[in-house]
Amino acid sequence: MHDVDSFGAAVAVWGLVGSAALLGHRLAGRLRIPAPAVFLVVAAILSSEIKAVRDAVDLRIVVNLVTLALIVILFDGGLHLGRRRFREAAAPIVVLGVFATFATTALIGVVAHVVFGIEWKVAFVLGAALAPTDPAVVFSVLANKQIAGRTSAILEGESGFNDPAGIALLLGFVEFATHAHSSLLPVLGTFAVEMAAGAAIGIVGGIGLGRLLGSHAPLMTSRQPLRALAGILVIYGVATIAHGSGFLAVLVAGIVMGDEQERHDPSVEKFHSTLANLGEIVAFVLLGLSIELHSLTVEWAWLVGIVLAVVIAFVLRPLACLPLLARVRLQRKEKVFIAWAGLKGAVPILLGALAVTGGVPDATRVYAIVFVVVTISVVAQGG
Numbered sequence: 001m002h003d004v005d006s007f008g009a010a011v012a013v014w015g016l017v018g019s020a021a022l023l024g025h026r027l028a029g030r031l032r033i034p035a036p037a038v039f040l041v042v043a044a045i046l047s048s049e050i051k052a053v054r055d056a057v058d059l060r061i062v063v064n065l066v067t068l069a070l071i072v073i074l075f076d077g078g079l080h081l082g083r084r085r086f087r088e089a090a091a092p093i094v095v096l097g098v099f100a101t102f103a104t105t106a107l108i109g110v111v112a113h114v115v116f117g118i119e120w121k122v123a124f125v126l127g128a129a130l131a132p133t134d135p136a137v138v139f140s141v142l143a144n145k146q147i148a149g150r151t152s153a154i155l156e157g158e159s160g161f162n163d164p165a166g167i168a169l170l171l172g173f174v175e176f177a178t179h180a181h182s183s184l185l186p187v188l189g190t191f192a193v194e195m196a197a198g199a200a201i202g203i204v205g206g207i208g209l210g211r212l213l214g215s216h217a218p219l220m221t222s223r224q225p226l227r228a229l230a231g232i233l234v235i236y237g238v239a240t241i242a243h244g245s246g247f248l249a250v251l252v253a254g255i256v257m258g259d260e261q262e263r264h265d266p267s268v269e270k271f272h273s274t275l276a277n278l279g280e281i282v283a284f285v286l287l288g289l290s291i292e293l294h295s296l297t298v299e300w301a302w303l304v305g306i307v308l309a310v311v312i313a314f315v316l317r318p319l320a321c322l323p324l325l326a327r328v329r330l331q332r333k334e335k336v337f338i339a340w341a342g343l344k345g346a347v348p349i350l351l352g353a354l355a356v357t358g359g360v361p362d363a364t365r366v367y368a369i370v371f372v373v374v375t376i377s378v379v380a381q382g383g
Contacts, residue, residue: 034140034382036284036345040375043288062286063353066346069279071250073136074160075232076276078254080139081156086255089153092328096154096321096338097161098195103320104131104312104342105169111311116304119361121177126366128173129352130312130373132166134345135159135251136280141343141382151334155341163347164245168194170351174358190243197244202252205235210257225271283346290353295368305372312373313381317342344377 027038047057086093108127112118118126138159142152172187209231213224232250239249296302321339328335352370356363 032383033379034137036137036140036280037375037378037382039281039284040288040378043285044291044293044371047289047291048293057286057289059290059353060357062290063350063357065286066283066350066353069283070136070163070247070346070350071232071236072229072275072279073139073283074163074247074251075254076273077135077139077156077160078251078256079258081153081160081255082258083255085150085153086157086258089150089157092150092154092325092330092338093157093161095324096158098165100158100317100320100324101131101162101165102169103324104317105166107316107320108308108312111308111316112304115307121173122360122362122366125170125173125177125355125360126369128166128169129348129355129366129370130308130344131169132162132344132347132351133159133342134347134374135163136283136347137343137345137378137382139276140280149330149334151330151338154338159343160251161248163251164194164198164248165191166347166351167245167247167354170354171358174355174360177360178358193243194245195248197242198239198246198248199244199252201235201239201242201244202249203256205231205238205249206253206256209235209253213257228271229275280346283350287346287349287353290349291367291371295364296372298365298368301365301368302372305369306376308369309373309376309380313340313342313377341381342377343381344374348374 031038105124105127108130109120109124112123112126113120133155135156138155142156168191169187172190176187209228212231213228232253235249235253236246240246296305318336318339321342322335325335325338330338348370349367352367356367360366
């Protein structure tokens with residue numbers, strides 16, 4: 001009975017955490033900030049104050065669960081973006097998703113080393129973790145917002161395309177920081193393979209999944225959402241096994257299917273929209289639970305995070321993005337908004353967690369800095 005009681009207590013604790021997260025939506029609406037900010041902060045406080053919650057968190061399990069959450073978030077984002085909106089903004093999406101991520105990584109790394117004295121290798125790990133924008137926050141903030149022109153499509157598409165770039169860079173810098181004789185040259189090759197394989201598998205998988213969902217009789221449509229979910233998990237897994245970006249593959253599959261939803265049961269899109277909302281809650285709650293608030297005081301991590309959040313938003317991201325947007329046919333105010341609105345969220349924290357599990361020196365401080373930057377970005381910029 002002791003094991004049963006322990007399991008029951010664990011279920012009750014997680015139920016309370018989930019209930020608190022759902023109540024966070026209402027609180028976020030009243031405070032006029034994105035709901036992920038509430039999930040993240042409340043979960044971090046619960047983890048610090050309730051030992052049973054803190055003991056139930058394993059960082060490696062958190063990484064795996066957040067990865068699953070991001071799969072459904074990216075697929076839903078791809079469905080919402082669709083082929084037509086993507087084609088209209090393809091050039092800036094790809095340019096910002098790839099080159100702006102590389103440039104932002106470099107700029108953050110230089111500032112972290114020169115200003116805060118963080119060792120070069122660790123500084124670039126921090127840069128790679130903080131460079132990508134986050135699809136969960138971007139989709140959440142832009143949902144049901146009427147933004148003129150291509151701005152919304154660019155921000156949504158960039159937030160999906162820069163994830164594989166950030167992950168490839170992060171893993172490369174983790175290898176570089178933890179091995180004395182490693183080189184950065186393989187990072188570019190790995191990135192090219194990940195992007196090419198992920199995009200190809202996403203296109204093929206999206207076409208195949210679209211035909212699969214469109215080929216069944218109406219009596220079978222109640223199972224269509226489950227078929228779609230199983231399909232995107234297969235697409236992610238195949239892309240990962242093929243050394244491609246699974247995240248890019250599911251995003252592209254969603255884009256391919258996005259303009260064909262009228263041919264399918266509407267329950268597919270509704271189901272994955274609901275899953276994406278659940279994934280957002282799961283991702284930010286788990287990531288919030290994984291941080292120990294006392295680590296924010298290690299070597300002034302909280303102060304470094306605050307300064308970096310401001311510098312990234314108002315200096316480094318605009319420096320990386322505005323030159324790349326110079327030839328894009330957008331109004332000046334659109335370019336400024338896109339350059340400023342690089343919202344951080346679950347992906348940067350996930351990359352920070354990968355730095356911890358990868359054994360990067362000073363990883364606890366890096367993770368704490370990432371948490372502070374993400375919190376400020378979601379609350380201040382998102383709000």
